[in-house]
Amino acid sequence: QVQLVESGGGLVQAGGSLRLSCTTSGGTFSSHAMGWFRQAPGKEREFVIAITWSGQRYYSASQKGRFGIYRDNAKNTVYLQMNSLLPEDTAVYYCAAAAGRAPTYYTRLNEYNYWGQGTQVTVSS
Numbered sequence: 287q288v289q290l291v292e293s294g295g296g297l298v299q300a301g302g303s304l305r306l307s308c309t310t311s312g313g314t315f316s317s318h319a320m321g322w323f324r325q326a327p328g329k330e331r332e333f334v335i336a337i338t339w340s341g342q343r344y345y346s347a348s349q350k351g352r353f354g355i356y357r358d359n360a361k362n363t364v365y366l367q368m369n370s371l372l373p374e375d376t377a378v379y380y381c382a383a384a385a386g387r388a389p390t391y392y393t394r395l396n397e398y399n400y401w402g403q404g405t406q407v408t409v410s411s
Contacts, residue, residue, distance in 0.1 A: 288313040288400040292381045295405030298371055302409075306366040308381030308402055315362040319384040319392050322355065322366045324377035325404075331380065336391040337364065344391040349375075371409045378404040 294306040310318070321336035335355045336344045343355055354367040364381065382398035392398060 288318070288383050288385050290381050290383060290400055290402035292379065292402040292405040295379060295407045297408045297410065300371060300373055300409055300411050302371050303367070303369045304371065304407060305368070306379055306381075306405060306407070307363055308365075309361070309363045310383060310400075311362065313383070313385050313400075315383075316359040317385075317389075319387060319390065320355070320357060320364040321382045321384070321392060321398060322364075323380045323382060323395065324375075324407075325380070326374075326377040329377075331395060333393045333395075334379070335366065336393060338391045339389055342391060344393065346393070368407070371407075373409045373411045376407060376409050378406050380404045 289311045292308045322334040323331050325331040337355045352370045357364045381402040383400040384392045384398045
């Protein structure tokens with residue numbers, strides 16, 4: 287069983303930056319594909335960014351190069367670096383792990399088998 291705990295959310299002004307962390311326990315983190323999703327009020331959860339076990343990254347069009355994803359296998363942690371934040375980035379951000387899957391990245395919700403509880407990010411205008 288893999289458990290994920292996100293942290294680092296909060297309130298930030300437009301144009302600011304935040305770094306979210308997701309620390310996992312259980313399983314073998316270094317072999318997991320990891321991803322970040324977000325869900326704004328009244329909207330469906332959407333893909334943001336992903337990273338394979340080897341560090342290959344895949345970005346969604348919505349963040350247009352403003353976000354980055356990094357992993358530290360020694361700390362069992364994946365990070366979401368968010369820069370130039372916009373009010374429309376306001377959402378609950380979820381970390382997800384695709385454990386025991388093929389070594390590639392994943393962008394669909396049902397491709398991930400473990401989820402964190404989410405952390406709120408609010409961007410004020």
